[in-house]
Amino acid sequence: MxxxxxxxxxxxxxxxxxxxxxxxxxxxxxxxxxxxxxxxxxxxxxxxxxxxxxxxxxxxxxxxxxxxxxxxxxDLPLPADEADSGHCGRCTRCLDVCPTGAIVEPYTVDARRCISYLTIELKSAIPEALRPLIGNRVYGCDDCQLYCPWNRFAVPAQEADFAVRHGLDNLSLVELFGWSEVQFQQRMAGSAIYRIGYHKWLSNPAVGLGNAPTSAEVVSALRQRLEMTEPMVAEVVRWALRQHGVTES
Ligand code: B12
Ligand code: SF4
Ligand code: SF4
Incomplete structure (x- = not known):
């Protein structure tokens, strides 16, 4: 990132x-x-x-x-190139692997089901029925591309601007979920992630923690956020705790 x-x-x-x-x-x-x-x-x-x-x-x-x-x-008068006719053939891997079934038919994405939309664009909480399908994805999704045979030989970009910062490729959900608003602002300054705002940011790993295997660490991290009064985060945290059998809150 x-x-x-x-x-x-x-x-x-x-x-x-x-x-x-x-x-x-x-x-x-x-x-x-x-x-x-x-x-x-x-x-x-x-x-x-x-x-x-x-x-x-x-x-x-x-x-x-x-x-x-x-x-x-x-407005430069340039010569026109020819359109490419396409080389997907009979492959359907992207449709088969999409975690939420968002590619409803070839060449058609139902954005309302796409994890990219749900974790980045949707301002409100992710609909409950879709939460179990999100897995541990906290910002966007690339599965339809990662499993595409045409990306088999893709290599990481050499651009310094695209390099990983703050060890973000190696942080647990519990760590991400523990960030204060100031930490979020400092670490995400200059990144597209900054734009989703702290509360949307917190609600995404909360969904992931709801989907995680039950452990004392996961339940404790969620419990610590019960004090959050922001309605979206509060609702998702309670949902996540219920996934681990905790209903007292
Ligand atoms: C809205 C949007 C989304 C939405 C909806 C995506 C979708 N597939 O519908 C959401 C939030 C879900 C999304 C997700 C992602 N997006 Co996006 N998204 C866009 C955005 C801003 C607009 C696309 C759009 O809806 N255009 C308007 C429609 C009308 O245009 P269209 O889809 O091209 O349709 C035309 C034709 O297909 C045709 N057509 C379409 N339907 C029909 C039907 C009939 C009957 C006919 C005759 C014609 C026809 O006519 C239309 C008009 O010309 C573009 C940027 C841009 N400005 O294009 C990026 C863009 C497509 N996204 C991009 C990326 C990277 C992603 C994600 C991978 C991000 C991520 N990692 O999470 C995911 C991938 C999900 C996926 N499989 O699509 C890149 C794609 C790069 C690439 N190699 O193609 C783009 C190009 C942005 C960019 N410049 O980097 N995205
Ligand atoms: S980005 Fe993920 S959720 Fe969206 S269409 Fe691709 S695989 Fe499905
Ligand atoms: S996985 Fe790639 S090649 Fe296969 S259908 Fe999807 S876009 Fe086409």
Missing amino acids: GRDYHKVLRNRLQRLAEKLEEVVGAYGYRVFTDSAPLAEVSLAAQAGLGWRGKHTLLLNREGGSLFFPGEILT
């Missing part, structure tokens, strides 16, 4: 657009990456950068799907 990667990418695109200007002279342009209502996957597929996989994301033969598309919309 690194910096706000979309911002990093947008800055790179801006520099590329400026370099082009040095070569071709003044021209009209605007850079985007996940920053405006633009159908990025559709546009990229039509521009020959890959195809839309059955998980709905953009894939290409060289890079798989573990990359972020970015765009320079311009």
